[in-house]
Amino acid sequence: MDAQGRGQAGDDNVDPADQWVFDPNTGNYELRLDPTGQGPARPADRKAPGRRSARNPGAGGGDTDTRPLPVQRGRLKDGAGEPAAGGRAARRAAERAGSAAAGGAAAAGGAAAGRRRPKPKKSGKRKFVYWTAGVVGFVLVAGCGTAFVIYQQLDGNIKKVDVGEENSAVTDGPVNLLVIGTDARTGKGDAGYGDSGSVGHADTTILMHVSKDRTNATALSIPRDLITDIPDCPTKQPDGSTKVIPGQQHVRFNTSLGQEGRDPGCTWRTVEKLTGVKVNHFMMADFNAVKDLSNAVDGVEVCAGKDIDDPKSHLKLTAGRHVVKGEQALAFVRTRHAVGTGSDLSRIQLQQQFVGSLIRKLKSSAFGSPSKLLDVAQAATKALTVDTGIGSASKLMDFGNDLKKVDLNKITFATVPVLDNPQDKATVILDEAKADPLFKMVQQDHTLSKDAGKDKGGKKSAPVKKAPPELVRVDVTNGGGPFGAAQETVDWLQNNKGARLSTNAGNAPEKLSATRLEYAPNQADQAATLAEWMGLPKSALKQTTADAGARVPMKLVLGKDFTAPGSPIEAPTETPEGVQHVNADDKNICAK
Incomplete structure (x- = not known):
């Protein structure tokens, strides 16, 4: 049922859009079934601006007659009882009527009473x-x-x-x-x-x-x-x-x-x-x-x-x-x-x-x-x-x-x-x-x-030196990942990354919810390389206090957050290289 069918079915000259008028007290458009202005300017007890408070809880989720609509310039001036007919003259007439209805309040505004009032703020609707x-x-x-x-x-x-x-x-x-x-x-x-x-x-x-x-x-x-x-x-x-x-x-x-x-x-x-x-x-x-x-x-x-x-x-x-x-x-x-x-x-x-x-x-x-x-x-x-x-x-x-x-x-x-x-x-x-x-x-x-979420100002940390693949030495254990994850990861490190010094150390003594990499201070370059390969977040890196011996490996424990080697545990902060993407605000896109 349209707006006319809700009280104006016999008037063919009424545009349904003209029956929606802006109420400055609520910031919403409201349905006025009487375009002649005989009724009140707005319902006396209408709450604003939330739709939830205006809804009848017993109506099965249906809306009341008050619907928020986007601000429409030139339809109704604040306080007026009828929609403007359209055009500049009509808007000015509506403004004068609104000023007269305001009485002394308008007079107190001095010359401002005769000027065009500000347009409704459009940041909301x-x-x-x-x-x-x-x-x-x-x-x-x-x-x-x-x-x-x-x-x-x-x-x-x-x-x-x-x-x-x-x-x-x-x-x-x-x-x-x-x-x-x-x-x-x-x-x-x-x-x-x-x-x-x-x-x-x-x-x-x-x-x-x-x-x-x-x-x-x-x-x-x-x-x-x-x-x-x-x-x-x-x-x-x-x-x-x-x-x-x-x-x-x-x-x-x-x-x-x-x-x-x-x-x-x-x-x-x-x-x-x-x-x-x-x-x-x-x-x-x-x-x-x-x-x-x-x-x-x-x-x-x-x-x-x-x-x-x-x-x-x-x-x-x-x-x-x-x-x-x-x-x-x-x-x-x-x-x-x-x-x-x-x-x-x-x-x-x-x-x-x-x-x-x-x-x-x-x-x-x-x-x-x-x-x-x-x-x-x-x-x-x-x-x-x-x-x-x-x-x-x-x-x-x-x-x-x-x-x-x-x-x-x-x-x-x-x-x-x-x-x-x-x-x-x-x-x-x-x-x-x-x-x-x-x-x-x-x-x-x-x-x-x-440009979303980027740090504004502040110092950037110095880049960490990374060890070459042939120097990355690590024992891999399964502490909550899929069955066979440790061996699968070792195979991937050796065959895909060239880390020949990686070994399968079996199951971890305890289950972990998150993957963890333990390394010594003198293994920081190896840890940086492995973390990049595995997509490890900073929270996964645990540095010990003492340096490790020449042949002592790092310890990588695969937790419940591990899915597969090559699948990063931490999401990247920028779009992965090679992924097609475009911004909705880009006006310079042409089909080729």
């Missing part, structure tokens, strides 16, 4: 819209989208899937949102895309990690043709029963959805198994959202570094900048044969460019009006499927509001590192040497943004 635009972008690149400028009527648009996990919409820790785009053909104009005889695949998947302090976000694109393992997956059936879909090994990642009856929860579990990252929520939709959302924002600017003519996606662009929408926008994010290497990896980079541009457009001042945001919200939620933890308009609002602090220049896109599959050129395999440290960065809540 507008910043909320900016963040939601970011989520819209991530979802859109997967073939779907959402917006959190929620009207009550949007509740009916949202589809839910019970995946056996119902996490709270708001959490104190990091947030990991799984964004899934399916290639199912569900709408008009989709005949050229996807699989006509299938329920769809996980065609594009992004794991979006938002840091605990909400200062940065990382979006990992997972290639659809990645060979991986899909775990057993419990799925809810129409009759309420649960059916476990058997897992598969060494199959394409995109078969984690749709195939064999798998639902988004199966993709959820596959991503957790692949990355070691605990997922909180998922969002999924199809191709239609790309078209509808790009139309709703009047097009998205993209850049082609060369002429593009892709016979598969039917995209034709000359070199330079273009604004694309509708079918052309969908063709852009689906193109791969005419750019880069012609692979899915090249298509991912186009999608990242498109998303960044969409975020920047939605962040611009052109998108401050409720009418435009309503168009975006309608287009988005109609294509949206989510988990039950965020399966309502109010929960989505809470979710978006929790994540609103992230700035555009602190959002980084990255692609999971892969290698060509020697057994099948149409697929790829995980590049573990690069992927493992990248996954650890996400697991340990480290940012990929270049």
Whole structure:
């Protein structure tokens, strides 16, 4: 039901967007069903500004008629009882009316009473819209989208899937949102895309990690043709029963959805198994959202570094900048044969460019009006499927509001590192040497943004001298790692690193939760080399007081945090070398 249907159904001249007016006392937009100003300027007992306090606890989580919306300039002046008709003259008239209503208080302001009053501060609600635009972008690149400028009527648009996990919409820790785009053909104009005889695949998947302090976000694109393992997956059936879909090994990642009856929860579990990252929520939709959302924002600017003519996606662009929408926008994010290497990896980079541009457009001042945001919200939620933890308009609002602090220049896109599959050129395999440290960065809540978290000022410690591999002498024991970890580590040190003086000392006398390296002061150079190889944190290094003899080895005890040799225990503080990544605020990205 729209705003007109809630009290103004008979008035065809009322724009629903005009019924949402800014209340300076709460900092929110509120629904006014009487545009003539006959009623009170605002409800007498309305609390502000929190939505939680305004919600009826007995209403099953539904919102009240008061909805926070982004600041819209020129709609209603502070204290006025009706929305301005639009234009400069109307705004001035509203200001004069507000000044007259203020009485002596306005007079006390002297000449200021006749001046234009300051625009509402936009750091709160507008910043909320900016963040939601970011989520819209991530979802859109997967073939779907959402917006959190929620009207009550949007509740009916949202589809839910019970995946056996119902996490709270708001959490104190990091947030990991799984964004899934399916290639199912569900709408008009989709005949050229996807699989006509299938329920769809996980065609594009992004794991979006938002840091605990909400200062940065990382979006990992997972290639659809990645060979991986899909775990057993419990799925809810129409009759309420649960059916476990058997897992598969060494199959394409995109078969984690749709195939064999798998639902988004199966993709959820596959991503957790692949990355070691605990997922909180998922969002999924199809191709239609790309078209509808790009139309709703009047097009998205993209850049082609060369002429593009892709016979598969039917995209034709000359070199330079273009604004694309509708079918052309969908063709852009689906193109791969005419750019880069012609692979899915090249298509991912186009999608990242498109998303960044969409975020920047939605962040611009052109998108401050409720009418435009309503168009975006309608287009988005109609294509949206989510988990039950965020399966309502109010929960989505809470979710978006929790994540609103992230700035555009602190959002980084990255692609999971892969290698060509020697057994099948149409697929790829995980590049573990690069992927493992990248996954650890996400697991340990480290940012990929270049300037986030860097020390400002202060002295840097002098670099530690490192010993050559042939001088590294160490006894390795297993104190909590996987079975056979000590011998596996020794083999890796000798064969991969050239540390011929490493030996297997069996099991440690005690179990350790964390890996530990004991070394003497005169072995500091050896310890530095081994710590770099193993990815050991400083907390793992334990220096003794006395120097060691010439042939006395260091002692490396593998703890429960050890997974495999070559997989760093401590996450790197910078993006691993060779990992494709780009900042969402970068305007100089062009498809080549």
